[in-house]
Amino acid sequence: MTEPLDCDDRCAVCGTVSHQTHLLSTTYFGASDLDGRPPQMTRSTMPWWVSRCPECGYCAPDISKAPATAGETVRSEAYQAQLNDPRMPDLARSFLCAALVAEADKGLASGGVVRCCLCAAWACDDAKSADAAIECRLRAAAALEALHKRGGRYVRGGVEDFALLADLYRRAGRFDDAGVAASVGLRKAGSTVPRRLMELELRLIAAADTTAHNCDYNGRGRELSPGVGRTRRRR
Numbered sequence: 001m002t003e004p005l006d007c008d009d010r011c012a013v014c015g016t017v018s019h020q021t022h023l024l025s026t027t028y029f030g031a032s033d034l035d036g037r038p039p040q041m042t043r044s045t046m047p048w049w050v051s052r053c054p055e056c057g058y059c060a061p062d063i064s065k066a067p068a069t070a071g072e073t074v075r076s077e078a079y080q081a082q083l084n085d086p087r088m089p090d091l092a093r094s095f096l097c098a099a100l101v102a103e104a105d106k107g108l109a110s111g112g113v114v115r116c117c118l119c120a121a122w123a124c125d126d127a128k129s130a131d132a133a134i135e136c137r138l139r140a141a142a143a144l145e146a147l148h149k150r151g152g153r154y155v156r157g158g159v160e161d162f163a164l165l166a167d168l169y170r171r172a173g174r175f176d177d178a179g180v181a182a183s184v185g186l187r188k189a190g191s192t193v194p195r196r197l198m199e200l201e202l203r204l205i206a207a208a209d210t211t212a213h214n215c216d217y218n219g220r221g222r223e224l225s226p227g228v229g230r231t232r233r234r235r
Helices: 044-048 071-073 077-083 090-106 111-126 128-149 157-171 175-188 191-205
Strands: 002-011 017-030 228-232
Touching: 002 077, 017 044, 044 111, 071 077, 077 090, 090 111, 090 128, 111 128, 111 157, 157 175, 157 191, 175 191, 175 228
Parallel strands: none
Antiparallel strands: 002 017, 017 228
């Protein structure tokens, strides 16, 4: 069951009050894509994952909250150019602007930047904007690489990060980079599922496959993980 919550939120940057919808909880059935994108019903709730102030253009999961650097970031030429970039679908612009806010606050090596750029890529996929999706995936990959260089992790444990990185590069057609990430992940993988994920990525890379696949598919007719129904509550 999907539970939206309609609110009148006051923008933490400019003070404008606007109607926003937040996601309280959602249910999904089946397996996520290899890059972590959830299946339905959660997939359809993506427009509620980010809010945008209609006055100043501040974008965040909750525009009633903002880091100290947000005002300066929102007023910057780079932010306004991203907000109005005609090459990007509207929802992707919101996620990319939220990524700029997170980057200004935490730096490029931030899980928030990875997440926002990844969500922007999914929005581009839905809008059939292939070139824009590639750009967003490469931005997510750059943030993930930077996070690892600082000793951070996007997914707890870290091995799954290499599967994500491989998938980002593979979907962007960067097969050499994808192969390196998958090979490193395969060496680090200990349990069965992460190892099979890496092996799947390597097979897809070898086939120069840039399409989306989910974790139920491994190219040999066997599931990598069971399809199940789960409820996710968002805070």
